[in-house]
Amino acid sequence: MKHSDLLNIAKTYGNPVYVYDSEKIVTQFDRLTNAFKGVQKLKLNYAAKALSNITILRLMNSLGSGLDTVSIQEVKLGLLAGFSPEDIIFTPNGVSLEEIEEAAALGVRINIDNLSVLEQFGSKHPDIPVCIRINPHVMAGGNSNISVGHIDSKFGISIHQIPHLLRIVELTKMNINGIHMHTGSDILDIDVFLYASEILFETAKNFKGLDFIDFGSGFKVPYREGDIETNIEELGKKLTTRFNAFCKEYGRELTLAFEPGKFLVSEAxxxxxxxxxxxxxxxxxxxxxxxxxxxxxxxxxxxxxxxxxxxxxxxxxxxxxxxxxxxxxxxxxxxxxxxxxxxxxxxxxxxxxxxxxxxxxxxxxxxxxxxxxxxxxxxxxxxxxxxxxxxxxKNQVDVKDLFVPAREKVSVK
Incomplete structure (x- = not known):
């Protein structure tokens, strides 16, 4: 977009105003797809929380993206935008069992990140496939507000709780179809991300019926000229090689999934x-x-x-x-x-x-x-x-007769 285009937008629609470039979004989507072209099955699930305008969701759907959601409202937005339920994954944190059941009833994929809800859901709905979010205890980036895979994070099931997790799965006979992690935004060191991936691969060996492994996202984008960013192309080569080797060891082709949000829309x-x-x-x-x-x-x-x-x-x-x-x-x-x-x-x-x-x-x-x-x-x-x-x-209730304006009160002498 030229400066003149932006000035015309401000003049036409007023300010302040947000402006998004669809071409840049497409470019970023294609860049990430091409970086992992060596993977037989790749699924990018756009993180709706980054920018949830329904037109942007429709754009993502037209590109073949899935949708990563964190609330039942985002799930419903995704369905309204035309996503198929099976292309939506629900990855909440700290929500009620009822909200997870509501999402499951809509047919979307479920991702659970704590043992309590896992046991409750598995006991009630053993036939509904579930993905499990693992906390690899790996710090990504330098901002603790957006790094969510470290040991003090509220997100995910600790790798040290795997024995407890396996016991729940065994007792409930629930169907685990995916393993997931999300280390957080601003991944600077690819080797750290690959280290966390190894933890995910090792965890995945405990489950024989997986369909996908979800590596989250958190890829850093440049915020100024010369700024550092995640080298997606290098990550693509290294993780593709390792993922393909794991699939061969596992015995069948799995889907490699990501949940890019900032990477797709920030610079746009x-x-x-x-x-x-x-x-x-x-x-x-x-x-x-x-x-x-x-x-x-x-x-x-x-x-x-x-x-x-x-x-x-x-x-x-x-x-x-x-x-x-x-x-x-x-x-x-x-x-x-x-x-x-x-x-x-x-x-x-x-x-x-x-x-x-x-x-x-x-x-x-x-x-x-x-x-x-x-x-x-x-x-x-x-x-x-x-x-x-x-x-x-619009949603305020103006109870006009509850109080009498001071100027209308009668003074008592």
Whole structure:
């Protein structure tokens, strides 16, 4: 997308606004597929939590992707978007047995990550195939908020609990059709990921009727020019060789599954916000935009660094700015960033805004959530309308006769 295209989108649909490039999503999907072309059976299950707009889900379905879901609502979104139940895997954490049973009744694949629910589900539904999520006790990336395979993580069944797990499976006679792990986002060291994979292979030997092994995802994408990223091509070569060898040892071809989210949509998305105020203080120049962590929380929640470009003045001289929001708390998008000179009314473009940005947006400060636009084949298509005041109060119950306004109270002397 050109800067002129983005400026036209901001003018047409208002700001702030999220914009996603369908071509980039397709490119990332093809890149991951090609990296594992040596695998006989490959299944990519898009992680819906990254960006769950139904149009994006339909795009993924058209590419042949499956869907990784973590809530019953995501399951229903996937079905509404046209996914077949067998192409949806339900991988929740800490949900009730009732929610898992509801998903199973819809025909989707079930992935269970704790012994308590595994025993309850297996006792009641031994004929329903179940995938088991293993915690390999491997740390991926440097951010503990998004690394979920380490020993202190709440996710998965510990590898040290395998004997207990096997006893439950034996007693309930349940059908285990898959083994799964997810080490978390920002995989930097391929060898660490391959080490975790070996733990998964070793665990898989305990189950004779597997259909697939799911290696999760967490592939790191670049956030700025020259930034490091997961070498997907190298990982593809090494894991393909090892996976094919394991299948030969296991005695039949299994499906190699992944659950890419950020890898597919992060770089495809940008977030556009208008500069309301340029404010000079004794030590800092602030550029305050018409948004905040209500729309774009990753910098505040994770310390994520998103590249910021002034698309209204891309060739102006560079100055240092702290880009902040309009929330009545500290909401800083970037400190002391070198950006082309900013004037009030300029449009700033935040890169890598496709994953975990809109999906984590809120109505904090009673602000409306932004519109979403898909850039597809050279045209802008609105895929979510900007919220209005009616949306804000739609589900509120205004009990008008519960209280009397102070001005209407009669003073008693």
């Amino acid at each position: 998305g940008v977030f556009l916000a208008r500069v309301n105020v340029v404010k000079q203080t004794t030590s800092t120049v602030f550029a305050s935009v018409d948004s905040g962590f209500n729309h774009f929380i990753r910098p505040m929640l994770y310390g994520a660094s998103h590249h910021i470009v002034n698309i209204s003045n891309p060739h102006g001289r560079e100055r240092y700015y702290s880009v902040v929001g309009y929330i009545c708390e500290t909401d800083t998008f970037g400190n002391n960033r070198r950006i082309n000179e900013i004037s009030e009314g300029d449009i700033l473009c935040f890169k890598n805004a496709g994953a975990y940005c809109f999906t984590m947006a809120s109505n904090y400060n009673s602000r409306y959530r932004p519109a979403e636009v898909l850039w597809h084949k050279g045209k802008a298509v609105l895929i979510r309308e900007r919220e209005t005041f009616d949306d804000l109060i």
